[in-house]
Amino acid sequence: xxxxxxxxxxxxxxxxxxxxxxxxxxxxxxxxxxxxxxxxxxxxxxxxxxxxxxxxxxxxxxxxxxxxxxxxxxxxxxxxxxxxxxxxxxxxxxxxxxxxxxxxxxxxxxxxxxxxxxxxxxxxxxxxxxxxxxxxxxxxxxxxxxxxxxxxxxxxxxxxxxxxxxxxxxxxxxxxxxxxxxxxxxxxxxxxxxxxxxxxxxxxxxxxxxxxxxxxxxxxxxxxxxxxxxxxxxxxxxxxxxxxxxxxxxxxxxxxxxxxxxxxxxxxxxxxxxxxxxxxxxxxxxxxxxx
Numbered sequence: 701x702x703x704x705x706x707x708x709x710x711x712x713x714x715x716x717x718x719x720x721x722x723x724x725x726x727x728x729x730x731x732x733x734x735x736x737x738x739x740x741x742x743x744x745x746x747x748x749x750x751x752x753x754x755x756x757x758x759x760x761x762x763x764x765x766x767x768x769x770x771x772x773x774x775x776x777x778x779x780x781x782x783x784x785x786x787x788x789x790x791x792x793x794x795x796x797x798x799x800x801x802x803x804x805x806x807x808x809x810x811x812x813x814x815x816x817x818x819x820x821x822x823x824x825x826x827x828x829x830x831x832x833x834x835x836x837x838x839x840x841x842x843x844x845x846x847x848x849x850x851x852x853x854x855x856x857x858x859x860x861x862x863x864x865x866x867x868x869x870x871x872x873x874x875x876x877x878x879x880x881x882x883x884x885x886x887x888x889x890x891x892x893x894x895x896x897x898x899x900x901x902x903x904x905x906x907x908x909x910x911x912x913x914x915x916x917x918x919x920x921x922x923x924x925x926x927x928x929x930x931x932x933x934x935x936x937x938x939x940x941x942x943x944x945x946x947x948x949x950x951x952x953x954x955x956x957x958x959x960x961x962x963x964x965x966x967x968x969x970x971x972x973x974x975x976x977x978x979x980x981x982x983x984x985x986x987x988x989x990x991x
Contacts, residue, residue: 730864730913732783745776750952750985768794769869769918773952773985774801781914781987782807782865789851789863789908791842791901796822798867799835809835810854810863812842815879841883843900851908866905866915870898873922873931891929899938906942909990915944920954920983926975932984944988951982 726735733741755770774797782788784806790798793811795818802809803826813819819839826835836854840847855861871878871886873894878886885901888894909915917939922929936946972979 730781730783731779733779744779748948748950750776750950752953768797771797771801773916773918774798774867775805777867777914777916777985777987778802778805778807778865781916786864787855787858787860788865788867789905790867790869791847791905792867792869792871793822793837794818794869796825796835796837799837800825803830803834808833808858810838810851810858811835812838812840812847812851814839814841814881814884842904843883843897844904848904848908851904855908862910862913863908864910864913866909866913867918868902868905868915869918870901870935872920873929875922891924891931894931895934895938898935899942902935902939902944903942906939906944906990911990913990914947915939915988915990917986917988918983919986920980923977923980926977928977932986936986939986939988943990945991946986947989948985948987950985950987952985954981954983 724734724736727733728735733744750773752770752772755772778788778801786807788798788802788807788809790809790811793799793813796811799809799811799822801807811822813822816839819837823831823837831837836858838847838850838854840850851863855863871884873891874886874888876886878884881887885894885897888897905915917932917935919932919935921931936949940946968979971977
């Protein structure tokens, strides 16, 4: 669904909503959805198969950075699991999708990014005022105590002790190298080291998240040494180990954020047929709750 269609649906919803007193409003503690008007929220997905034919490119979004997740995921997760004014914590901030959509949807965001040059360039996507009131970008290793303390300090400035939503979109192990920094999860020497490093980041996220609130992990698997490596399920297990409970495992098609293989498509098909494997066309959007 495009942002235009989403906006139209929301306008229809607002026009149809006739609230005269609080008795006609019923919401959960973690979102603004009026359950007494639940039929008007058809744009919100409640099934576990998400298909988006294309990446949203309006509202400040772009696709110049390979590996960023599509904005439609943020739209769905934010409306389902946050209220206006809530703070989203993204510990793999990247090109800023979480922050851009936070501003678009009247939320706030703290993003932690390892690469200083990327953190600096992403800050240019926001106005000076937004960088004071709505979005804060911290350049640090998300697994470190330093990053944790910086986030705490920013939360204090924003008038909160914890974030209300945690977004995690780590590298898919070593599939794409994002930097030459040793702290970069895409540079882990082994997949087991990747899991351990991811767990450290997730632990910081757990400690910085309000009790009862939600976390979203966006991740895919990998294929190496002639076998399927289920990165998503092991990362899920690590989050469960920390104290998160799994609320949903959503399968999302990759056509919205995978750059076209072009002339190499037939080569990948040949390799699959020859090697006895299948070409990835999905990734996971896993939803957790801190209990």
